[in-house]
Amino acid sequence: MKPNWRVIITGAVFGAFLALLMKLGNPPNMGVCAICFLRDTAGALKLHTIDKLSYIRPEIIGFILGSTVIALITKEFKATGGSSSILRFIIGAFVTIGALVFLGCPIRMLGRIAGGDWTALEGLLGLVVGIFVGIQFLKVGFNLGRAQSLPNATGWVMPFVAIGLLILLLTKPGFIIFGPIKYAPLIISLIAGLIVSGLAQRSRFCTIGGIRDLILIGDTYLFQGLVALLVVACIFNLILGQFHPGSSPIAHPYFLWNFGGMFLAGLGLVMLGGCPFRQMVMSGYGNTDAGITVLGMLFGAGLAHNFNLVASPQSVPDNGKMAILLGIIVLILVGVFSKTKE
């Protein structure tokens, strides 16, 4: 197996930031979570009304804009889109509901394991099975269709959304909600987001792609990044006194729903072609299909809290369980019926 240093470095830097940002104030057993941070951003924009989960997360802004900067330097910025946009929006929303029933995106899941939270292994199992099932749909012809080249202005929508969020974060106008929430210093969070996004733009780091390519074609290129993230986050957690075996803050111990939530997320993310973080990175360099997916995730996060779908450390609400089952049915229908002649 040939080491692929670009993706290993991306994973290692991400792993270090997971632990460091937690030490600097981000929520415990989290550090960074693409979905939870979108949820907090949704709260700040009043897409849900839970004040203690409302804050425009600078990491999200960095995840989008880091790749914009690098893509402009490398001349890879290119507006594309039109591949089943509305289905991507819906799948993005269901993926978010699944992740919020588990309580984390695939990156937080790895971070939880690296901090000794073994309940996240249940989520990992669900994610892998979900990816496996998603691959079976790909093998029998599932396809969201081709993307086209688009006018360049379209590709700038998500970078400008991110710039708008940054302005709101810096100016803190009264109509934006900044709740009592744990967060690391703004500038450090923003720089961390920019760095990992810039690195990922070059290396194509993706948690879903890592597991998918390993199962599908035995390719370890992206998987090496996941291992690097896990190992480095674990080492930093040990150094910083954040490794607590068996401890699971902001998580729950219900196997079926840890598994089910991440099964739904894994299945949907294979259909979308990349993890939530990767969707944000791609949206930064002009991929409007990824952009609409991120907006679907933002919508899903609002929906999840407004309709009491989200798990808490104490319980998984019945509404959340029903939403997972509905999501699995919808995604299976999409998998069966979304095919092109290719």
Place this chain on the structure above:
Amino acid sequence: MTKKIDARGLSCPLPVMFVKKTIDMGATAITVLADETAAIANIQRFAEQNGYQIEIETRTDGVKAVKITKK
């Protein structure tokens, strides 16, 4: 005979899946049209790992023609 695959606009992993399927069907020479850097990198890695050599040409419209031939 050279097999042709049009992978333009397709997101990962479809381009590399189509290449794998074509190779599994016994093709020894394939030309893939692709426009996504990640897809081209995936195809290149997969082909090289399976004993094929790669030649990439950039067309005037920016699309890459990836020529895959058995070593």
